[in-house]
Amino acid sequence: MHDDLALFAEEPPMAIDIAVPALEMRGIGKRFPGVLALEAVDLTLAPGKVHALMGENGAGKSTLIKILAGVYQSDAGTMRIHGRDVAIKSPRDSLRQGIKVVFQEIALIDEFSVAENIFLEGHPTDRFGTIDWRKIRTDCADLFERIGFAIDPAARTGSLPVSQQQMVEIARALAHQASIVVMDEPTSSLTPKEVKLLFTIIRRLTALGIAVLYVSHKLDEVFEIADTVTVLRDGRHISTRPIGEHTDDSLIQDMIGRRIVDLFPRQRGPAASRVALSVEGLSTRKLHDVSFEARAGEVVGFFGLMGAGRTELAKAIVGYDPIRAGTIMVDGQWMTPHNTAVGVGLGIGLLSEDRKVEGLMGELPVYQNASLASLGRFAAHGFVDAGKERQAVQTYVERFRIKTPSLFQKVKNLSGGNQQKVLLSRWLMLGLKVIVVDEPTRGIDVGAKSEIFGLIDELAGAGLAVVMMTSEMPELLGLSDRVVVLCEGRVTASMSREEATQEKILNAAIGSQGRASHEFRV
Amino acid sequence: MSFASDRLEGAPSVWRRLIARQEVAVLVCLLALLVFFSVSAENFLSTRNITNVLGQASLALIAGIGCAVVFISGEVDISIGSLLATVAVPLIVVMNDTNSLFLGISAALVVGLAVGMINGFLCAYVGLNSLIVTLGMMFVLRGGVYLYTGQRAIADEAGLDSFIALSDGRLFDVLPYSAVIAIVLLAAFAYVLRYRPFGRQVYAVGGNSEVARLAGYDVRRIKFACFVISSLLATCSGIILAARVGSAQHIAGLNFEFQVVAATVLGGVSLSGGIGSLGGMALGVLILQFLSNGLRSLDLPTEWQLVITGLIIIAAVSLDEVKRRRAHGD
Incomplete structure (x- = not known):
């Protein structure tokens, strides 16, 4: 551990043969129950180059990185690092091979100091094995100073704002002798200044012969920093080309493949004028003064970057989480906050982002999962009439074309798309007026995605007000009648379907209009 | 939050860091208690009484180290009370047979080690809930001791001076040896938790086991080690308790785990x-x-001790919850 900061020395920290690829992945495949996440993907990283990995959400980028990090094991394919065949079975193997992954979700211990987190992968010790705390503090302060980074090494990590935690996470990659650095959407919660700093850091890394895999879906960043771009779509390798051969259009074409309009056939008519949901001045721990309305038959799409408060908003308006201020009216009636029973009674329900934890009971059969919220309707004298119950569920299985061998199938064995349909059935059976859907297509195959879109379209067509939280631009633009953008818990833009463009939405989501820097534009 | 502010981000004053620590609140509480009893109870403030209390506290101090280590790793171990009674059996039996304190203690440690390894294997490697596993272990051990002893104490017949010294002896005629052992073990483990990579790994695993795994830690092995440490330290307490009562008793350490x-x-x-x-x-x-x-010393009926202890436990759990919520920012 004596040369932790070798990355900033004049000489490369290790002998790197420029002619041999730093990493070669061949034919990588990975299947999850119900989802084929990766199929025969190839990826080659050259030393000293920045290789961008692009694709929409769900294209398989994260899965590929997690295989590289040892979080998942691939089902098929081979990996070579600096010309040697390797098998990565655990995060420890990955670190040993000189791979350092900077995850999008922050992987730091909240209770530890910033400095200790920098050295989390190996506390520097003296020859008796005693941790050298002074070295941890001074090396961290040194590192921060060299990269122009103003954070107190002694601060408790959990007390820092998300963007600074992200920077700590990035700085951590430098404290180790990695020859391959992977960054997963590193800028998703950074300020423009921090993004510039990040790019400086990346250039120093490549100057030392380190291979950088830069995962992003932001075009401007990729054009600025990358040498080569690989695009994934639906878990497959689509293209690998030098950045110079790409234009905005060609990259988008590779990423999306189809045009947005084709993906979302919109069939419903115009919305009614009746307001089904009205939220006024809603504030919670994470949200500040959020107001909006959703009319019957309308899809209101909420967009925001990580940590913008989408899920918090979803949970607050259905009564799952407490609120600090504001009113929520469902169909003209005042809703008691923090009380899902009242919410369901008034006709508002949540299709959670996390199906497995907050939605499904995996071990129970399809019919029980679907009927859960409406058991009262099938009950007589305190007992559930199973015949009535199954009959009702059956009509939904047919209506939504839920693919299941029988009503008695355990719901965990269904594909993600069909699980989502079971959950939708649960709410529709109850006769909802407003449905809040949080990331409705997370972890769902692209084929099944368009079916879910069709369903949401159908729900709105049937007169429900749909409030959709999403981080996927095509989904947002394709489905919404109105788009509301959140940034750090505040509404930063609200626009009609006709006014909405990717650029406007992203600007509002990054908050570059209202606050801070004007020098940076997406 | 501007990036290039003058003051470093997230740097609270030393004073605020200090009062944010619960240890400081607990210390104040202890001092208040000492002052109160010194004033109100006649014989409370004497070297003899204070050192006696330290001696009595040594059992919980030693086993408490293990309890704290397991808690910090994010698990629980409530089998320690039964283990106190369990390890006394091989200790006394072997000592009676061989007249050797060393062999007796070795036998006790082997049993303690085995229990710790079973707890650790089931909780860390099989992934069972540690509360349930150690609850089960608590019953198994207690039942085993009842069966083996026939609910009668097995008296120490060897009467070795070194064994008796564990309960009666005092360093410089002041501090009971058991308190000395407790202090040494406390210092040693405080060093491990702060200055050895293993100690920091325990904190990391308890703080966020997924992050710890990504940092290359062997989460299961670390948790396993914590259970072994807990059992070995409870074994030490069990040996001292056996010396104090001069026998292996089937009811030794009853409810001890809850006090700890x-x-x-x-x-x-x-x-x-x-x-x-x-x-x-x-x-x-x-x-x-x-x-x-x-x-x-105030001559309050012992029932009051139970009630007050119970209230303090509830207050402590409430504090823990308040802390947890604050950590999550509510």
């Missing part, structure tokens, strides 16, 4: 893992011990 858990939580060690210190745990033990001792 209460003291540990009281000392600011979080049940949810990753937070707490041995210093806090030790202060928690001392508060409960001095409370019990002080109430006795």
Whole structure:
């Protein structure tokens, strides 16, 4: 551990043969129950180059990185690092091979100091094995100073704002002798200044012969920093080309493949004028003064970057989480906050982002999962009439074309798309007026995605007000009648379907209009 | 939040950091207690009484180290009370047979090690809930001791001086040896938790096991080690207790685990893992011990001790919850 900061020395920290690829992945495949996440993907990283990995959400980028990090094991394919065949079975193997992954979700211990987190992968010790705390503090302060980074090494990590935690996470990659650095959407919660700093850091890394895999879906960043771009779509390798051969259009074409309009056939008519949901001045721990309305038959799409408060908003308006201020009216009636029973009674329900934890009971059969919220309707004298119950569920299985061998199938064995349909059935059976859907297509195959879109379209067509939280631009633009953008818990833009463009939405989501820097534009 | 502000981000004053620590609150609480009893109870403030209390506290202090380590790793171990009674059996039986304290203690440690390894294997490697596993182990061990002893004490017949010294002996005629052992072990483990990579790994695993795994830690092995440490330290307490009562008793250490858990939580060690210190745990033990001792010197009926101890435990758990919520920013 004596040369932790070798990355900033004049000489490369290790002998790197420029002619041999730093990493070669061949034919990588990975299947999850119900989802084929990766199929025969190839990826080659050259030393000293920045290789961008692009694709929409769900294209398989994260899965590929997690295989590289040892979080998942691939089902098929081979990996070579600096010309040697390797098998990565655990995060420890990955670190040993000189791979350092900077995850999008922050992987730091909240209770530890910033400095200790920098050295989390190996506390520097003296020859008796005693941790050298002074070295941890001074090396961290040194590192921060060299990269122009103003954070107190002694601060408790959990007390820092998300963007600074992200920077700590990035700085951590430098404290180790990695020859391959992977960054997963590193800028998703950074300020423009921090993004510039990040790019400086990346250039120093490549100057030392380190291979950088830069995962992003932001075009401007990729054009600025990358040498080569690989695009994934639906878990497959689509293209690998030098950045110079790409234009905005060609990259988008590779990423999306189809045009947005084709993906979302919109069939419903115009919305009614009746307001089904009205939220006024809603504030919670994470949200500040959020107001909006959703009319019957309308899809209101909420967009925001990580940590913008989408899920918090979803949970607050259905009564799952407490609120600090504001009113929520469902169909003209005042809703008691923090009380899902009242919410369901008034006709508002949540299709959670996390199906497995907050939605499904995996071990129970399809019919029980679907009927859960409406058991009262099938009950007589305190007992559930199973015949009535199954009959009702059956009509939904047919209506939504839920693919299941029988009503008695355990719901965990269904594909993600069909699980989502079971959950939708649960709410529709109850006769909802407003449905809040949080990331409705997370972890769902692209084929099944368009079916879910069709369903949401159908729900709105049937007169429900749909409030959709999403981080996927095509989904947002394709489905919404109105788009509301959140940034750090505040509404930063609200626009009609006709006014909405990717650029406007992203600007509002990054908050570059209202606050801070004007020098940076997406 | 501007990036290039003059003051470094996230740097609270030393004072604020200090009062944010629960150990400080517990220390204040202990001092208040000492002052109260010194004033109100006649024989409370004497070297003899204070060192006696330290001697009595040593059992909970030693086992409390293990309890705290397991808590910090994000698990629990409530089998320690039964283990106290269990290890006394091989200790006394082997000592009676061989007249050797060394062999007796070795036998006790082997049993303690085996129990720790079973707990650790089931919780860390099989992934069972540690509360349930150690609850089961608590019953198994207690039942085993009842069966083996026929619910009669097995007396120490060897009467070795070195064994008796464990309960009667005092360093420089002042501090009981058991308290000395407790202090040495506390210092050693405080060093491990702060200055050895293993100690920091325990905190990391309890703080966020997924992050720890990504950092290349062998999460299961670390948790396994914590259970073994807990059992070995409870074995030490069991040996000292056996010396004190001069026998292996089937009811030894009954409810001991709950006193230790209460003291540990009281000392600011979080049940949810990753937070707490041995210093806090030790202060928690001392508060409960001095409370019990002080109430006795006030001639309050022992029933009051139970009630007050219970209230303090609930207060401590509430504190833990408040802390947890604050950590999550509510």
